[in-house]
Structures are given as structure tokens and as C-alpha cells.
Amino acid sequence: MSSDHVALGDVATFTNGVAFTSADWHEHGSRIIRIQNLTDATKPFNRTTRQVPERFHVRPGDLLVSWSATLGVFAWQGPDVALLNQHIFRVRPNRAVVDKRYLRHAIGAVLRKAERHLHGATMRHVNKSDLLAERFYCPSLEEQARAAGVLDAVDALRAGRQRALELCDELTRSVFLDMFGDPVGNPRGWELRRLGDLLSGIDSGRSPRCLDRPARPGEWGLLKLGAVTRGVYDADQNKALPEGFAVDRRCEVRAGDLLFSRKNTPDLVAATALVTSTRTRLLLPDLVFRLVLAEDSGATAEYLHAALTHPALRKRVQALASGSAASMVNISKGKLVGLSLPVPPLGLQQRFAALLHRVRTQREAQAAHLAKLDELFDSVRQRAFEGTLWDA
Template sequence: MSIAGLPEGQRDSTHPPPRMATLGEVCDINPRLPKDHGLQEHSEVAFVPMAAVDEVSATIAQRMARPFGEVRKGYTPFAEGDVLFAKITPCMENGKVAIARDLAGGRGFGSTEFHVLRAREPVLPEWIYFFLRQQRFRNAAKRSLTGTAGQQRVPTAHMAAAAIPVPELARQRRLVDLLACADSMVRLRRRGRELTELMVPALLDDMFGDPQSNPKAWPLVKLGEMLEGIDSGKSPRCHDRPKTEGEWGVLRLSALKNALYDESDHKTLPESERPDPRNEVRTGDLLISRKNTLELVGTPAYVWETRGRILLPDLIFRLRLRPDAGVHPLYLWALLRAPAMRRGLQLLASGTAASMPNISKERLRTLRVMVPAAHLQEAFAQRIAALHAIALQQDAALAHAKKTFAALLARAFEA
């Protein structure tokens, strides 16, 4: 169905077709700071580096301010209501775009890697903002990139020439309200999922206490004493695409993110490489990254399910617990993601400033782990499994909300 409640492909005859224009006709692109800006050297202005714009929420997530004198040169000026669009790869493809709102002093300065779009009278800033959030706009912008690899940018000329439908202002407002509601639904679904994940460390602390202080005096055992072994795979040169049916995939290091397992984050093993079934990821596996940035090294993940034909890389370990270890894998997964244990894992990592920290199998085995009573671990695991069931429902709802927003976005800007 369309945003007007009509079947796909059928236009709503109650509204006249929108006139077509270019962004350059309805926006000032990268406007200069006016000479009569009225700012003094000490005047406080908003400061927005590229990292302050969140590509997931498409908002300015970090609010900062600087004296005008510090940012007047070497930064891009913008004003209240302007739209910021990342022009450099990969920030552009990732969706870094935001509306400048609630700026200190009504003025802001940011990264030179932003295009700034200032809407003129026929269009709302929000209309421009949602237009730029379309995947098809970013796809077209990607085809226009110029420059060397890693430093490619969307030219100003491409932005100015992009065709945009411009309905009457009243219809823009209605569509913007609709899109904002759908966008809010996505954010609420995402926030609900985040809160569910926060329940895991909260339950761990409530049932067993802080691993650093061990207030309940649980026995401490070296991790190596609980393990049958630590497996690691191989990382051959792979095709940089998802595998198809019948092919094998090799996990990327980023498949372990936020202590969760994302099987879709893999590369495809070439036909010339024979897969080693001993390295295949299995349901119930407990994985941990052995090499990454200092912040991320030692990230654990539990494999709730797998579709098969996915192999371990050499940068991810699989911890194989002994049957008589007295440790539930879900408890150990939750424990390894606790802040105190994360700090302990980081201390086990070695490496120079020029290389990513690495945890060896020998050092990992020395990690001391508190081991509560088995029946309490089992009760904890049951609660974690219940949370996982809720998380699956939330994931499905979030995916549906994203699909709805994307469909509404596409229909709103049909010519």
C-alpha cells in the first residue's frame, strides 16, 4: 500500500503531481558565514565533528560548544535548521546526515567533510533531510564519488543537480509528520532492544555480584582449568560478499559486536579453498575475539543459532568447556562481557602501538573466573534464555519498523 492508502503503482488523484526541482534550486549548498554574523571571538557556538553525527539515528548525538575564535577558520559553518550531509566515504554510505537543531548561539561549525544544505522558502528543512536519507539517493551519490580510494567525496555539483520532488508546503508538512512518526517508531523499537540487552549485566550483578570485588566469595578458577580446548580457524583470502546456498562463509572479526553474534557478517570462501569442518561454527558455541582494538579485544559472543557452513577465522577463538567444569556457557558469556572481566581481558592482550592487541591462548587460560553454585547458574541461564526470546521478537519488530519507514520514504519522494 502507498502512503495514501492506495495500492502500489496507483497515484493519489486528490493531490496534484509535485513539481520537480534540483537541490541547487531549492537549497543554498555550503553557504558562507555572513559578514554580519554578529559573533565575537568569545561567543559560544555549536561544534559538530563528524563523529558527533550518529549514522543509526541520523541525529547529532553529541552536543559540544566552542568559542567562535577557535573554530572560525578550518571548519564548515552552518546555522539553525541547516541539514548536514557527510560527503566523504564511508560516512556518506553509512548514512551520516542530521538537521542542526538547538545550536548554541544559533550558529555552528563542523567538519569540512559535511555538505551543508540550507532550505529556501519553497521547502522545509525536514523535507530535504528525509530526501537525503533515502538509500537510493546515497546509491546515486556513491556513483558520483571522486578522489582516491579511502578519500572519495560526493562533489558539490552532484548535490546541486540532484532532482527532488517539491509538493506544496502543506503536503510537505503532512508527509514530514508521517515520516517523523515512522522514524520515531524505529528509534523506539531500537531503544527497547537496547534495554533488553542491559538486563543481562543487571541480572549477573544481582545474582552473583561484581566480578571484581566478588562480594559473595565465589570460588575463583583459572579459565584454562574449565576448558577442553581453545579452537581457532583460518582466514584465507575470501570473496567480499555474502555466501550463497551451498557455499561456505568465514566470519569477519566484526561478527562479534556488542557481545552478540551476527552470522550475516562474513565473507565467502572461494571454491579453491577446502573448508575444514572442524572449524564450523555450531549452535551453543562460546566465541571470543583474540585480536582487535584495545576496547574490543576479548569480546565474547554466544551462538544461539546458526544456519551452517560458517567457519571460524583465525582472529576468533572458540572456548570448549569441559562437561564437568561446573560452568554454564551462558553464565560464562555474561561474565566475560562484564566491565571488570573486560578490563582483565584487555590486560592480557599484548602488542605494539602499531598493531592491534592480541590475546594468546596461554594468557587467556590464566584468566580467573568466579564459579557460583551450579543451580544458580542454571537459574541464571533460564532467565537469559527468556530474555533472548524477547529479543528475537524485538528484532522482528525492529526489522518491520525499518521496512515500513524505508517504504514510506521511497513513496514520499516518488516523482
């Protein structure tokens, strides 16, 4: 290994957070930074008046690494000092040898590589000693700054495309509210019907032991929960089925399917995704329902997806879940079919579906551009940390 390569633990200090509990939470006090606050700016903060040592204080601009469940590296954007929760490292670089912006990209590259070291069956995490032992190319501070500038520029382009995707989603929600109103308050007085009365059935599959990789072209795969968790169908979130598995083709995912996650953590359960297109040979797992609309239901899949995705109605659906709030909760078919929701006139729903199709076309174009930028970023980052970024 070249002398220009160093271990993460040699150029920065990684401090794990405090194991705050619900007993520490208060209406006032310092904000507690949890992983969800790093991955979703809309998530509320828990606060505490508990006093903790200074090493657990996070200041604006500090680097943070989520090392459990969701891996990522972030710069704290808060306007004030906050407190570090468990499962997050605060990273303090040795500025004499490493540029903070360069270090952030280096950690991102290492996290992608370190995914193969993930431990745990349900709450997977990175082992700290493995992470700190990972080595990366660390040239002069001047060269680090130049490389970080290039990586920041490409990353800014990615952020712009990501924002465009978010605007498409915001437009969809805005159009839905303008046409139908809040599906819980039902200000237009639409007819209320049970979800079960709109369906001809609810399908679910099986969850056998799979291979630890996605299905290759032509192979059968099983959807993971991540395929629906974000509310947008992601066919890449799958695992290959073992050779010789007895496939039930009735459980194959098809375009037009409306998928619903019946089991997940309390925050993520009841995610709904509409399959507009998909690769072949993907099966439903037993943790995901397929809601099959009856032909004479008077409802469209587009309307039903948007309604179930609306935060107020989704919260009501999540309240149907049973199980420990600290782990996975489950929504039974019996409770789900009893859900009451407004059903506007079919013609209005069809107008919404047509508008949604146009927005979706734009969203798919933005997503394609983002995918190309992701590839470019990965290529530039790889070259940066191989020391070949400036090679002809």
C-alpha cells in the same frame, strides 16, 4: 532525469570537521563530536580549548553525516555548541528549496545507495564529490514536509522497538549483577579461576580473500568482525567464499558457540557473542576465537558471555591487547587464557541461563518486529524519493 531531482550538493552545504589530535584534548573546554559520540550516547566526549573558525561549530539541531567507517546521518542533540571532528560533515540546508527533515531522510537514502562507492581497505569512507553528486527527488516544500512527517512517524516506531531491545539488554545486565555482583570486584567472594582452566580449547579459522557480498543460501561464507562487535551474534555479517575454496568444516559456526573478537580497534576488541542460532555454512575467520568450554568446567556459556561482556571485565580483557592504539590491536591466546574471573556455583549459573532464555525470547520477538519496521521504512523511503509515495 526529471527536473524534480536535484543533487545533494545543490541544496545544502557540507563542511568537513577539524583533524583534532590528542594534543588538543583537555579536561575542560568545548566538546569535540566524534563518530562514536553519534552512534553511542554513552561514549565520553573529548574536550578542547583550541579555537576554531565558526564554520566548525555545531549547534543543537544541526545535521551531521558520518562519512568514514560508520555511515549515518544524525541531528545533533547536545544542549550547547560543540566542535566538529574530522570524518563528519555538518550539513546546512538551503531552506528555500529543501525541508531539513526531508533532507535528513534523503541523505540516509543516498548513504545506503552510496555504500557501493566506499573507498579504503581498513578505514572505508565515502568520497565527498560522489556523495554531493547523488541526486534525489525534491518536490515542493509542502510535499517534502508531508513526506518527512510520514517517514518520521515510521522512524519513531523503529526507535521504540530499538529501545525495547536495549531494555532487554539492560534487564540482562541487571539480573547478572543482582545474582553474581561485579565480576571484577567480586563482592560475593566467588572462587577465582583462570579462563584457560574453564576451556578445552580455543578455535580460530582463516581469512581468505572473499567475494564482496554476503553468502547466498547454500553457499559457504566467512564471518566478519561485525558478527560479534555488538555483543549479539549477527549471522548476516558475512562474506561469500570463492567457489572452490577448501572448506574446513571444523571451523563451521554452530549454535552454542561462544565467539570472541581477538583483533579490532582498541574500543571494539574483546567483543563476545553467544550463538543461540545460526544459518549453516558459516566459518570462523582468524580474527575471531571460539571459546570451547570443557565439559567439567563448572561454567555455562551464558554466564561466561555475560561476564566477559560486563564493561569492567571487558576493560580488563582489553588491557591484554598489544599493538598501536591508533590502529588494530590484538589479544593473544596466551594472555587470554591467563585471565582470572569469578566462577559462581553451577546451579546459580543455570538459574541465570533459564532467566536469560526467557528474556532472549522476548528480545527475538522485538527484533523480528524491528526487522519488519525496517522493511516498511525502506519501502516508504524508496517511494518518497521516487515521487510515488502518494500514488494509489
